[in-house]
Amino acid sequence: MDRLARVFSKQDELITLDGGYKDEYETFKSLDSLPAEKLLRFQQLSVNLLQDLEKPHDRKKCTERSRSLREEGNIVFRGTGSGSPPDSDRVLNACRLYTGAVFEAEDALDELALAFANRGMALQEYGYYREAYDDCANSLEFGYPERLRHKVIMRQAHCAWKLEKIEPLEEHLRCLEQLQLNDTFRQQLQDLKEKLQLLKNQSNELDILEDSKNKDLEEIHTDPGQRGRFMVAKETIARGKIIFSEKASCFVPLEQRLICQQCAATLMSAPIPCPKCHQRVVYCSRKCREAHSAIHRYECAAYQRDLLKLLGVSHLALRLVLTYLPQMLSHLQEGTSAQEIWNGIIDMTKKQEARETTPEYLLSLRMVSHLDKASQAELVYHILCANLLQVYLKEHTDFFDQFHSSSASTKDWQLITSALILRSAGQLLANGHVGDALLPVGLEPNEFALLQPDLWQKPRHLKLGQLHNLAHSELITAINLPYLSLCNHACAPSIRTKFDGCSVVNYAARDISAGEEIFNCYTRDYKNSLKIQRSEPLKEVYKFQCSCAQCTQTNPDQDYLNFHRYRCEKSNCRQEFLPDVKLQRNNLSWWLPSNADNLIICTVCKERQYFAWYNDFLDLVESCADSLKRKALFQAFDDLDKWLVDHHILKRNLAEELITACFVEIDEGTSLDKKDYENLARIIRKQLEGTAAQCGDTSMEYIAQMTYLWDLIALRKCQSNKKEILELNGKLEYLAKEQSEVFLNYYNDFIEQQCK
Numbered sequence: 091m092d093r094l095a096r097v098f099s100k101q102d103e104l105i106t107l108d109g110g111y112k113d114e115y116e117t118f119k120s121l122d123s124l125p126a127e128k129l130l131r132f133q134q135l136s137v138n139l140l141q142d143l144e145k146p147h148d149r150k151k152c153t154e155r156s157r158s159l160r161e162e163g164n165i166v167f168r169g170t171g172s173g174s175p176p177d178s179d180r181v182l183n184a185c186r187l188y189t190g191a192v193f194e195a196e197d198a199l200d201e202l203a204l205a206f207a208n209r210g211m212a213l214q215e216y217g218y219y220r221e222a223y224d225d226c227a228n229s230l231e232f233g234y235p236e237r238l239r240h241k242v243i244m245r246q247a248h249c250a251w252k253l254e255k256i257e258p259l260e261e262h263l264r265c266l267e268q269l270q271l272n273d274t275f276r277q278q279l280q281d282l283k284e285k286l287q288l289l290k291n292q293s294n295e296l297d298i299l300e301d302s303k304n305k306d307l308e309e310i311h312t313d314p315g316q317r318g319r320f321m322v323a324k325e326t327i328a329r330g331k332i333i334f335s336e337k338a339s340c341f342v343p344l345e346q347r348l349i350c351q352q353c354a355a356t357l358m359s360a361p362i363p364c365p366k367c368h369q370r371v372v373y374c375s376r377k378c379r380e381a382h383s384a385i386h387r388y389e390c391a392a393y394q395r396d397l398l399k400l401l402g403v404s405h406l407a408l409r410l411v412l413t414y415l416p417q418m419l420s421h422l423q424e425g426t427s428a429q430e431i432w433n434g435i436i437d438m439t440k441k442q443e444a445r446e447t448t449p450e451y452l453l454s455l456r457m458v459s460h461l462d463k464a465s466q467a468e469l470v471y472h473i474l475c476a477n478l479l480q481v482y483l484k485e486h487t488d489f490f491d492q493f494h495s496s497s498a499s500t501k502d503w504q505l506i507t508s509a510l511i512l513r514s515a516g517q518l519l520a521n522g523h524v525g526d527a528l529l530p531v532g533l534e535p536n537e538f539a540l541l542q543p544d545l546w547q548k549p550r551h552l553k554l555g556q557l558h559n560l561a562h563s564e565l566i567t568a569i570n571l572p573y574l575s576l577c578n579h580a581c582a583p584s585i586r587t588k589f590d591g592c593s594v595v596n597y598a599a600r601d602i603s604a605g606e607e608i609f610n611c612y613t614r615d616y617k618n619s620l621k622i623q624r625s626e627p628l629k630e631v632y633k634f635q636c637s638c639a640q641c642t643q644t645n646p647d648q649d650y651l652n653f654h655r656y657r658c659e660k661s662n663c664r665q666e667f668l669p670d671v672k673l674q675r676n677n678l679s680w681w682l683p684s685n686a687d688n689l690i691i692c693t694v695c696k697e698r699q700y701f702a703w704y705n706d707f708l709d710l711v712e713s714c715a716d717s718l719k720r721k722a723l724f725q726a727f728d729d730l731d732k733w734l735v736d737h738h739i740l741k742r743n744l745a746e747e748l749i750t751a752c753f754v755e756i757d758e759g760t761s762l763d764k765k766d767y768e769n770l771a772r773i774i775r776k777q778l779e780g781t782a783a784q785c786g787d788t789s790m791e792y793i794a795q796m797t798y799l800w801d802l803i804a805l806r807k808c809q810s811n812k813k814e815i816l817e818l819n820g821k822l823e824y825l826a827k828e829q830s831e832v833f834l835n836y837y838n839d840f841i842e843q844q845c846k
């Protein structure tokens with residue numbers, strides 16, 4: 091980052107942005123008219139930076155590291171020694187080591203092929219047949235030794251049979267027929283042929299095409315004032331109903347998280363890395379790798395240099411341009427100059443059609459941008475990022491080859507590309523979204539959820555009592571959703587957005603009347619923040635002053651303050667009070683280390699509150715392993731009612747501490763006594779009530795907390811009833827598909843029977 095800042099500040103000295111900001115094209119055109127010497131120096135700085143970022147690559151080391159992990163995996167897989175872990179843990183541990191071997195091999199292809207082959211074997215034994223099938227294909231692709239190929243093809247055929255894929259199975263069997271096989275393999279081949287015949291007899295492969303198209307419940311209106319376009323309900327929409335769904339036009343993983351670059355899957359059992367870009371890009375399947383290749387071919391060299399993580403929103407902007415520029419090309423071929431092409435693009439953005447007929451890229455091209463209102467420093471930063479990416483595409487990829495048949499020159503297309511990246515960056519600052527998902531607690535960004543032996547008993551089936559360990563809500567993608575971006579902001583949103591990989595589903599968060607505007611919330615909502623905490627980013631980033639129903643009422647902070655209601659600790663007062671927002675410097679969370687000097691004063695008797703109980707409570711949490719201290723902890727929790735009223739947010743934070751500490755004990759095999767479990771269940775239920783009140787009963791926060799109750803019910807440590815169990819089950823709708831499958835399996839494995 092420092093290096094980038096140094097280069098950018100040198101480039102900044104070379105350019106001057108004269109006059110007001112016109113548009114993205116004019117910006118780069120004016121750069122192009124710098125004096126030749128300056129322009130050369132300006133571009134050379136980017137070229138040098140890209141060269142500097144190149145990392146030396148030692149293939150021998152890759153080979154050694156990969157081999158060593160593979161050999162370790164082999165030892166674990168064979169499970170020598172009497173103290174070997176149970177079968178499923180042993181195989182999953184081996185998968186984990188083989189995955190390490192796959193990653194470390196990078197482009198040492200011999201090792202890579204062996205690592206994939208071994209992982210395929212372990213995945214097959216575990217029951218991940220689709221993934222094992224892919225790994226066999228990976229291993230063959232990367233040059234698995236000729237004389238042993240029949241083993242891998244046999245495995246592939248076996249997986250194809252398990253997956254009931256008739257055509258691939260036939261093909262693998264045909265291939266095996268032509269190889270020299272010993273008796274054992276001949277016998278296996280014969281068995282598989284019989285299985286194929288059986289499959290064919292019962293085959294009735296009907297692809298059920300789901301009609302995912304919902305009836306349109308919304309339409310777009312335009313406000314001639316500053317609010318621009320906005321979305322309105324065509325008819326009454328009941329709470330919980332799906333209003334619309336959308337597939338992202340593109341996304342990038344946040345913080346270099348290793349999620350599938352094509353479909354954003356997070357729970358991977360057999361990540362397939364790109365062997366060239368140093369373990370930074372993965373896919374959940376060969377199909378996804380294939381589908382993403384049109385984009386990755388232009389990003390691979392940038393990942394190798396670790397360039398993209400330096401560029402923030404400009405990476406998403408690049409991806410948007412890589413995705414839609416080729417789609418627009420046929421409309422722009424005729425343009426003979428950069429100016430003509432740019433005019434063509436702007437003309438396209440002005441035409442209005444119905445949503446169904448609007449190409450996706452036009453929805454993105456029409457998003458609002460506030461670059462004209464950006465500060466000079468911000469603007470220059472985005473210009474330099476766009477320029478750097480254009481230089482990168484020119485110097486390190488064949489991106490510009492696709493324009494050879496067009497009438498304009500490569501130089502024209504370079505200008506257009508920079509301008510489009512800048513335009514997209516400006517638009518994404520005001521329109522980009524951040525997607526979330528539930529992941530295992532404490533998972534490192536380079537670890538894979540489905541390879542954690544402590545969690546799983548079989549593919550996608552958690553072990554008993556482990557659901558709470560899959561309840562960490564994490565931000566994983568920066569994502570472009572141009573249709574959702576048409577919703578204006580209100581601090582009390584009318585939609586609840588579910589992120590499902592690279593798609594979203596938007597539910598009505600409350601009943602919406604016909605003709606009512608449908609609002610999204612761009613910041614934390616009114617129950618989770620003070621007005622001032624929201625209005626600053628809304629002004630800074632989205633360039634408007636919020637005048638929504640919540641912000642314009644007499645006490646705009648009342649709904650948030652209700653979760654900060656205290657009872658004065660002075661014995662001669664003991665009155666309920668709400669803290670004074672101004673005295674608190676707009677931050678009521680005095681318990682966070684960053685606000686430690688924020689005092690709370692009772693607004694009735696004006697006495698300072700000392701909260702002596704707070705540290706005592708945390709000490710008890712620390713000593714939760716001791717059964718007597720644990721009893722004292724439950725008592726201390728009940729005592730919080732003396733000072734914290736209703737669903738005080740701090741009470742909920744402390745409940746979270748208590749619940750997590752107790753579950754650490756449970757995870758370690760401690761059996762709590764009956765009363766402890768009763769107390770724990772009572773506190774979790776109370777916690778769910780509080781979370782429903784502040785965040786809603788379909789929020790990720792609510793679902794995350796629900797996992798604790800499900801675990802207690804599954805472990806038969808607390809009583810439940812059909813109504814509660816079904817109610818909780820209903821929340822699974824709000825989880826991404828891959829997570830809801832795991833939750834549903836858990837429900838079927840351990841909970842459903844208790845409903846009867």
Ligand SMILES: C[S@@+](CC[C@H](N)C(=O)[O-])C[C@H]1O[C@@H](n2cnc3c(N)ncnc32)[C@H](O)[C@@H]1O
Pocket residue numbers: 316317318319320456457458520521575576577578579580631632633634635636637638
């Ligand atoms: C994600 S876009 C929303 C759609 C936008 N109105 C359009 O025409 O494309 C965000 C931008 O819309 C405008 N906007 C959104 N909510 C608004 C509100 N409540 N009041 C005023 N302007 C708003 C701001 O310019 C903001 O930066």
